[in-house]
Amino acid sequence: MTHDGMSSLQIAKQLRKVVSERTVRRWQHMYRSTDTIDLKTPAGRPRIIRTKSLIRKVKNRFIYKGRQSARKLVNSRGISKGTIGRIIHEDLHLHAYxxxxxxxxxxxxxxxxxxxxxxxxxxxxxxxxxxxxxxxxxxxxxxxxxxxxxxxxxxxxxxxxxxxxxxxxxxxxxx
Structure with missing residues (x-):
């Protein structure tokens, strides 16, 4: 669509306002500069707590310690209860039984x-x-x-x- 000479407003209208005109403009800029719209780095603030190394440490804790509560992990690692919950459920795909x-x-x-x-x-x-x-x-x-x-x-x-x-x-x- 960008090669056809359409403006970002016209592209946004064709997409029936699913994405905003600003997003279309950002995509056009990325496409013109790199010939692709793939994101090199994730947009937004970088992860500083829920990193791969922390996820690996929590996983090893469950493997080697066996029975481990989320509260003990929060106290030992010094991170929030929500972060530990996301690591357990979203990253490790574990459930409490x-x-x-x-x-x-x-x-x-x-x-x-x-x-x-x-x-x-x-x-x-x-x-x-x-x-x-x-x-x-x-x-x-x-x-x-x-x-x-x-x-x-x-x-x-x-x-x-x-x-x-x-x-x-x-x-x-x-x-």
Whole structure:
């Protein structure tokens, strides 16, 4: 279009105002000087924080340290929470998955679960799974790499609670 002698205003009108006249003028200037409109350097402010070296350091931290929280990365690297979030999600394509707590059961425990109505409550609050995350590209990968946390069948402070219903009355709970 520039070779045809069209002005930047005419080109902008033909593009139906998708791009501004100023952008068309900039493209024409770049085309006249370099015969291409490819950008040599990205327009705008240069990256000073989210560099390739920082992305590599964060990736290595996840590889070698295993379970790592974004908050710990923010504190150790001295950068903002948003920057770490963009590095994790946009650059490394990782997602946060909750750690799954699995019971270690043997055959006897499985039989007990089937034959009795017992509920076990852990009162210690030793493991708070809502704050523990594993960053991985998929749930399958997270499960393979420290995404499951085995726990004992009977924790330290455990109470068994049973409830019985008779024909005409409801028996109370006993410990």
């Amino acid at each position: 909750r750690v799954i707590v699995e019971s270690i059961l043997n055959d006897e425990h499985k039989q007990r679960r089937v034959s009795f109505t017992y509920w076990y409550f852990e009162l210690g609050g030793i493991f708070n799974r809502q704050n523990d995350r594993v960053y991985a590209p998929s749930r399958y990968y997270a499960d393979e790499h420290k995404g499951t946390k085995p726990t004992a069948k009977f924790p330290k402070k455990t109470y068994g609670m049973a409830c019985g219903i008779e024909k005409w009355s409801f028996t109370s709970n006993y410990l």
